Amino acid sequence: MLEIRTFPSNCFRRSSSIACDTCGARALSVCGSVDDTDLGRLDAMAEHASFAAGSVLIREGDPARHVFNITSGSVRVYKLLADGRRQITGFLFTGDFLGLATGDTYVFSAEAVEPATACRFRKTEYRALIRDCPTLEATLFDRANHELAAAQSQMLLLGRKTALERIATFLLDLPSHDPARTIPPGHVHLPMTRAEIADYLGLTIETVSRVLTRLKTQGVIRLVSLSELRVEQPEVLRALADGVG
């Protein structure tokens, strides 16, 4: 049983999905044009797992035996220092792959932000399929390069932007992670806590809170609830994000 979800052609997160015969959940969600037969083969060798909010998919330092494909929910990827300082390096959503990096052990951790489901493959099997299926490899390669570009932008943010510029950038980037584009423009949903935002932007929760308050006071944004906000002056926010403020 095949389900193809179609998004606007300019949308990177366009994906083909197939539903799992055993559990019923969507089993695979791959960006780009991947052959249905290949998707099926990949799906056949996958384990399908559900993760409660906060549960661990990958622990840094563990033997890297599996590759994951997120089929629903969202996942945070992060690294820790010995004393507990955390840097969240990214959030993953439906369709994203996890654990592709080569090496014996994982070099990052990953946890479900909200309840999530994922397919899990043995790395050896995954490698065999990758070799047989050039389309899939091309798609994944393409995506890795996208992620690399995103990582560079994040390095610019972490290394050179002020707290205000970081928050502004974050608020503008967030909606683009919404896979279904269901949220009306100008409306931003914050599925993560202040602590997660802080650990993603290299700030403290207090600074995040203060900057949001400042933006609210200046009328640039309006806080509908703790996790919902509306951008009232997008052009001002854009200027702030680019350091032109």
Place this chain on the structure above:
Amino acid sequence: MLEIRTFPSNCFRRSSSIACDTCGARALSVCGSVDDTDLGRLDAMAEHASFAAGSVLIREGDPARHVFNITSGSVRVYKLLADGRRQITGFLFTGDFLGLATGDTYVFSAEAVEPATACRFRKTEYRALIRDCPTLEATLFDRANHELAAAQSQMLLLGRKTALERIATFLLDLPSHDPARTIPPGHVHLPMTRAEIADYLGLTIETVSRVLTRLKTQGVIRLVSLSELRVEQPEVLRALADGVG
């Protein structure tokens, strides 16, 4: 004429190279086991260019028409903010590829740090070859994932490490970028200026200078010259880098 350079098997930068018939310079330098025939085909469609120190290979915002392969020297990749703040996202060396990210325009700039040579391909031709040569694509994909892991480590550094921890990490990581491993252990060569180190680590030149002085005073390192230093206490430096200091 084929030249294979062999490095220890645990070395990621192991590469196959072929020399250019016309200019004599090494034309292609690719990590991993890539078929010689494929290398030859790739080389045949390349332009071979030399770059003086400081000259621009890629300017952010320009149409992304080419892919580069560095064949000698070193290159800095960076992003700028409107007011001139710069974040260097990485240094590239012999064998590294540049400009693989999809999209109409380059999303970063690249300049030669020291005199460098590179092969340049039209993206369209490059894409065609990539499709024909699975080994090359696998190699590039593998490397992209390595870079992604490196980018995550750099995000941890930029977002959560102190100035001292950043410098310590930098000094420990630098030798691994030496493709030929010619430098004796404990000896670190700094081919870049303090300004470049600062822009790579998200600091100012003054802070870089002060931290180096501090490490020198404490006897952890010894400055042989401005661009040469010796690590006297590697285990102390490692502890500092990991935030265990």
Place this chain on the structure above:
DNA sequence: CGAGCAGTTGATTTTTATCAAGTAGCGTGG
């Protein structure tokens, strides 16, 4: 109803940036 957690706000400290003088190395030209 109240405990507990997430978030906000305020006071203070710390870190690093900024501003401002130097000093050292190095290539050029007298």
Place this chain on the structure above:
DNA sequence: CCACGCTACTTGATAAAAATCAACTGCTCG
């Protein structure tokens, strides 16, 4: 060969940004 000037680097004083410490608010869920 040495003086000059340039640039990179270092060092010091001060300022700014964000972290830390601390108190308080408000919400959610037993």
